[in-house]
Amino acid sequence: MTKSDSILTVSNVTVTFSRWGQAVRAVRDLTLSLPRGQWVMLVGHNGSGKSTLLRAISGAIRPETGDIVLTGRSLTDMSASEIARSVFLVHQDPLMGTASTLTLFENLLVADHAAATANCSHKELLGKYVELLRPLGLADRLKQLAKTLSGGERQLLALLIGRLRPSPLMLLDEPLAALDPAKSELCIEQIRSMHAAGKTVVQVTHEPHLALRAGDRTVVLANGEIVYDAIGDDRSSEALRRFWGGV
Amino acid sequence: MSWIVPLDIGLLMGLLLAWAVLALALGFRLLDFPDLTVEGSFPLGAAVFAVLHRTGVPMLLSIPCAMLAGGLAGALTGFLHVRFRLNKFLSGIIVIAIAYSLSLRIMGGSNIGLLGLSSVFDCVERLEESLPGGVHLWTALLLVGFLLVGSTLILGALATRTGLRLRVAGSNPNYARALGINVPANLVLGLAATNCLAALSGVLLAMHQGFADVGMGQGVLILALAAMTIGERLLPEKRLPFHAFVLVAAVVGSVAYQVVVAYAVRVGLAPTDLKLATAVMVLAVVALRVSRDGNLLSEVQQ
Numbered sequence: 323m324t325k326s327d328s329i330l331t332v333s334n335v336t337v338t339f340s341r342w343g344q345a346v347r348a349v350r351d352l353t354l355s356l357p358r359g360q361w362v363m364l365v366g367h368n369g370s371g372k373s374t375l376l377r378a379i380s381g382a383i384r385p386e387t388g389d390i391v392l393t394g395r396s397l398t399d400m401s402a403s404e405i406a407r408s409v410f411l412v413h414q415d416p417l418m419g420t421a422s423t424l425t426l427f428e429n430l431l432v433a434d435h436a437a438a439t440a441n442c443s444h445k446e447l448l449g450k451y452v453e454l455l456r457p458l459g460l461a462d463r464l465k466q467l468a469k470t471l472s473g474g475e476r477q478l479l480a481l482l483i484g485r486l487r488p489s490p491l492m493l494l495d496e497p498l499a500a501l502d503p504a505k506s507e508l509c510i511e512q513i514r515s516m517h518a519a520g521k522t523v524v525q526v527t528h529e530p531h532l533a534l535r536a537g538d539r540t541v542v543l544a545n546g547e548i549v550y551d552a553i554g555d556d557r558s559s560e561a562l563r564r565f566w567g568g569v
Numbered sequence: 570m571s572w573i574v575p576l577d578i579g580l581l582m583g584l585l586l587a588w589a590v591l592a593l594a595l596g597f598r599l600l601d602f603p604d605l606t607v608e609g610s611f612p613l614g615a616a617v618f619a620v621l622h623r624t625g626v627p628m629l630l631s632i633p634c635a636m637l638a639g640g641l642a643g644a645l646t647g648f649l650h651v652r653f654r655l656n657k658f659l660s661g662i663i664v665i666a667i668a669y670s671l672s673l674r675i676m677g678g679s680n681i682g683l684l685g686l687s688s689v690f691d692c693v694e695r696l697e698e699s700l701p702g703g704v705h706l707w708t709a710l711l712l713v714g715f716l717l718v719g720s721t722l723i724l725g726a727l728a729t730r731t732g733l734r735l736r737v738a739g740s741n742p743n744y745a746r747a748l749g750i751n752v753p754a755n756l757v758l759g760l761a762a763t764n765c766l767a768a769l770s771g772v773l774l775a776m777h778q779g780f781a782d783v784g785m786g787q788g789v790l791i792l793a794l795a796a797m798t799i800g801e802r803l804l805p806e807k808r809l810p811f812h813a814f815v816l817v818a819a820v821v822g823s824v825a826y827q828v829v830v831a832y833a834v835r836v837g838l839a840p841t842d843l844k845l846a847t848a849v850m851v852l853a854v855v856a857l858r859v860s861r862d863g864n865l866l867s868e869v870q871q
Contacts (some may be wrong), residue, residue, distance in 0.1 A: 380747070404749075406746070406747060411747055418744065420741065421740035424736060424811070431730075
C-alpha cells in the first residue's frame, strides 16, 4: 500500500497519561496504516489502549512520541477545524455525541457540512432530515430536544450526525455498548451506510461475532501494542481466541 | 388604588431588571457558565452611560457605548477562564472587583445625577401625567416593547448558524470540539453578549431613577438568580424551544419576583429581611414544583 492510498498512518506512536499521579503508558510504539474505505474492527481487553488510540487519532490527546498522518498531513500541522473535517469520533457514552439542549433538527443542522455550503432552504433541510431519521423511527421527533431521547436513540443520532460530517474517517468507540438488540441492529445499519458512502471506519467492539464477521479487517490490541492484524477471510476465530480470548 | 401601587412598582422594576436576569439566565443555561460578572457590568454600563451622556454625547450613542463596556467586562471574564483556566466563579469575582473600581474612576465619584438630561422615557412622561395615582402604565408598555424587540433579536440570533454553534459550545463542549467549533472563542463571545444586556439593564435603571450609582449593582446577582429560578418553575418547559424557554422564563421570573417583593414590602416586610424572604420564596417555588411534578430525582439531577 502506498502512502497516497492510506487515509491514516500511525507511526511509532506512544501515548502516556497520568492517572492518580502515576504515568500510564496506554499505547506503546504502535504503527498502523489504513487504506481509504476500509472498515476496521478494533478489539482488545479493557485497558488495552483502544480508546486512547482513537482519542490520539482524533487529536483529543497528543502522543508522547511518533506521528499520526491523516489524509496526507501530520496531525501536528493541522488546525482544530481541519482535524474536525478529517476525522469524527463517536463516543461510547451517547450523551457525549449530541447537544442535549438542542432539538434533533438543530443537532443535525449544526453538523451538516453539506447544508452549510449548499445554502439549502429550511423546507429542504426538514425533508432531508425526516428521510434520514425515518429508518431510525425518529422522524416525528425532529423538533424535540435531544435530551428527551433514550440513550440508544441518542447513539443513533450521534451516528447519523457522523454521516453528515465531511470527515472521511469515522472512529466509533464501542457504539453498541449498552444498546438493546434492535437498537444495535439499527446502529450496525448506520455504520454500513457510512461505509457504503465511502467513509473509512474504525470500530471498537467487544462483540466476538462482530469482530470476526463485520468489517474488512480485525486488529487486536494488548497492552498498547498490536498483537493480531488480519484482513477478510484471513481472520480466524482460533487466532482471535488466542490473542483476545473473546471468541 | 393603594393595592395597585406595589403592582405598578413591581412591574416596572421587573421590566427594568429583566435584561440583567436575561444576562444571567442566558449565560447560566445556554453557556453553562454561572456568570457573576452581571453584578459588575450592570453598574459599569450605568456609569459609562451617565458620564458620556452628561458630557454631551447623544443618548442613542451613549447606550451602545455603555453596552460595549459591559460586553468587554463579560469578555474579560471569559478570557480569564479560558486563558488562565481560572474557576468560573473566581473569574467573575475578579471582574466584579475590576468593574467596581473602574466605575468609580469613570464617574469620578460614587454617583452622577442624570436629571434634566434626555431619556428614553421622555416620550411617555406626558402621557402618564394624565393617568390617576401616578401609575407608570406607558413606561411599562414601553419597556415591554423594548423586551419584545430585544427578545426577537436574541431568538433570531440564537437560531442562526453562529447562534447554534454558540449553543452547542455551551451545551456539550466535547461535541462542539468534534464539530470543529472553537469553544473558548464562543464562550468569550457569549459572555460578552450577555453582559451587554446586563449593562443595558443598568442604563435603563439609571435613566429611570435619574442617577447612576456605583453601588447599584449590589444584590442584582441574587435577585437575578431568584427571578430566573422562579420563572423556570412557573413556566411549562416542554411548550417552548429550550432557548426560548430560558428567555421567556427570565422575563416572567423578573416581573413575578419584583411584584411579590413589592407586595411583601407593602404588607410590612422590613427591608432588612428582604434577602431572607427572597431565599424562602425561591425554596418555596422549587418545593411546590417538585411536589406537584412528584419528580424529586429529576430536580436533583438538574
